[in-house]
Amino acid sequence: MTETTTFTPTAGGPGLPQVRRIVTELPGPKSAALMARRDAAVANALSPGLPAYIEYAGGGVLVDVDGNSFIDMASGIAVTTVGNADPRVVAAVQKQAAAFTHTCFMIAPYEGYVQVCEALNRLTPGDHAKKSILLNSGAEAVENAVKIARVYTKRQAIVVFEHAYHGRTNLTMALTAKNMPYKEGFGPFAGEIHRMPMSYPFRNSESGPEMADIATTRIDKEIGGHNVAAIIIEPIMGEGGFIVPAPGFLKALRDYCTANGILLVADEIQTGFGRTGAWFACEHEGVVPDLITTAKGIADGMPLSAVTGRAEVMDSVHKSGLGGTYSGNPVACAAALAAIETFEKDDLLARARHIETVMKARLADIQAATGGVIGDIRGRGAMIAIEMVQPDSKEPNAGIVGKVVAHCVKQGVFIITAGTYGNVIRFLPPLVISDQLLNDAFDVIKEAFLASV
Numbered sequence: 001m002t003e004t005t006t007f008t009p010t011a012g013g014p015g016l017p018q019v020r021r022i023v024t025e026l027p028g029p030k031s032a033a034l035m036a037r038r039d040a041a042v043a044n045a046l047s048p049g050l051p052a053y054i055e056y057a058g059g060g061v062l063v064d065v066d067g068n069s070f071i072d073m074a075s076g077i078a079v080t081t082v083g084n085a086d087p088r089v090v091a092a093v094q095k096q097a098a099a100f101t102h103t104c105f106m107i108a109p110y111e112g113y114v115q116v117c118e119a120l121n122r123l124t125p126g127d128h129a130k131k132s133i134l135l136n137s138g139a140e141a142v143e144n145a146v147k148i149a150r151v152y153t154k155r156q157a158i159v160v161f162e163h164a165y166h167g168r169t170n171l172t173m174a175l176t177a178k179n180m181p182y183k184e185g186f187g188p189f190a191g192e193i194h195r196m197p198m199s200y201p202f203r204n205s206e207s208g209p210e211m212a213d214i215a216t217t218r219i220d221k222e223i224g225g226h227n228v229a230a231i232i233i234e235p236i237m238g239e240g241g242f243i244v245p246a247p248g249f250l251k252a253l254r255d256y257c258t259a260n261g262i263l264l265v266a267d268e269i270q271t272g273f274g275r276t277g278a279w280f281a282c283e284h285e286g287v288v289p290d291l292i293t294t295a296k297g298i299a300d301g302m303p304l305s306a307v308t309g310r311a312e313v314m315d316s317v318h319k320s321g322l323g324g325t326y327s328g329n330p331v332a333c334a335a336a337l338a339a340i341e342t343f344e345k346d347d348l349l350a351r352a353r354h355i356e357t358v359m360k361a362r363l364a365d366i367q368a369a370t371g372g373v374i375g376d377i378r379g380r381g382a383m384i385a386i387e388m389v390q391p392d393s394k395e396p397n398a399g400i401v402g403k404v405v406a407h408c409v410k411q412g413v414f415i416i417t418a419g420t421y422g423n424v425i426r427f428l429p430p431l432v433i434s435d436q437l438l439n440d441a442f443d444v445i446k447e448a449f450l451a452s453v
């Protein structure tokens with residue numbers, strides 16, 4: 001329900017009115033002024049999707065500077081999983097910021113860093129001895145996983161997959177599959193990266209083990225398994241379009257790694273921290289990686305990432321071989337500890353599974369009503385996507401994605417896209433969104449589809 005009265009919030013967090021409310025043209029006058037300033041001051045390479053500048057956020061809404069309240073179906077790309085400006089996180093951040101904001105853990109350490117590592121070692125899959133390091137961004141975590149894997153195995157080759165996304169730094173661009181917009185013109189890229197076919201049940205018919213066999217046979221023939229340091233995979237491809245590999249694919253890769261002395265690295269930067277209804281997505285397949293990279297949902301938006309893995313692997317790197325000025329910033333660590341506490345106290349894993357049920361049912365209804373343009377509904381927990389096709393074919397249909405997104409934004413529902421072919425809409429609500437708001441969002445999404453097909 002779109003309401004028309006204006007309101008003036010004074011803070012973000014769950015206390016914000018949980019309503020969808022568009023009170024101006026979009027962009028509103030204040031956002032339009034900011035957009036003009038952005039054009040003059042910010043590099044064009046950054047082009048925000050939402051035509052609204054945010055002033056407050058919390059629960060399931062984003063409120064802009066003109067008082068428009070959007071339903072948040074993106075969580076800042078799977079980051080504010082426990083809800084924007086969660087009160088426990090805010091209190092922990094305030095307390096830590098008032099105590100000290102930075103000392104650099106490498107030179108003057110503090111407890112928060114150790115506590116986050118302890119929590120990660122406890123929460124990540126596998127009951128083997130584990131250790132962690134903290135970094136700032138997802139890409140930095142993936143880069144560090146590669147460094148550690150190369151030192152431990154004394155090998156250089158790294159295997160990644162079609163549709164993979166691992167970051168925008170030089171090494172992680174090389175690991176990322178999609179050229180536009182991530183790689184175009186930015187080469188040369190790092191070497192010793194090898195890309196293998198991905199199990200994509202909507203687009204290939206092989207079973208999980210069959211597809212893994214195709215990939216590992218190619219690794220044997222083209223690289224030699226004994227030369228491979230690590231196989232890096234997102235248990236569910238994120239930017240690639242929420243591709244859930246066929247059952248048994250990850251398990252077969254795990255077995256191949258074990259047999260060949262290769263480290264399996266699960267990039268759980270998008271899938272991690274409860275997003276899929278388990279702490280980590282590889283748990284759905286019973287797969288235990290050797291190293292796991294995390295970021296995004298770990299600290300409710302404060303910049304923090306990590307590599308967690310087998311203690312003997314992590315400890316193979318020489319003293320002072322890993323680090324960084326800001327890595328494991330104390331304020332970000334405090335936010336992470338509060339976010340983890342919120343997860344555990346509020347049983348947000350169960351909430352993610354509930355959101356999956358609601359979203360999949362609503363999407364199945366829209367699929368049935370829209371004449372074959374929604375080819376696939378997939379994902380786990382509060383990480384669900386739909387892949388759009390030309391009616392009753394598998395031909396990608398990116399055109400309808402643009403129309404649906406524009407319609408939704410106009411009506412106050414913020415959704416984002418993904419996919420190698422740009423034909424995927426993904427739904428990543430914060431786990432604290434109310435059922436009422438979630439259903440309101442899907443009422444609008446349905447209208448958007450009916451108006452666009």
Ligand code: PLZ
Pocket residue numbers: 077137138139140142165166167168234238239267268269270271295296
């Ligand atoms: N690995 C699996 O999803 C980040 C990218 C947004 P950073 N995904 C969002 C964009 O267009 O830049 C991501 C991911 C996976 C690594 C990363 C990289 O994480 O924190 O963005 O560096």
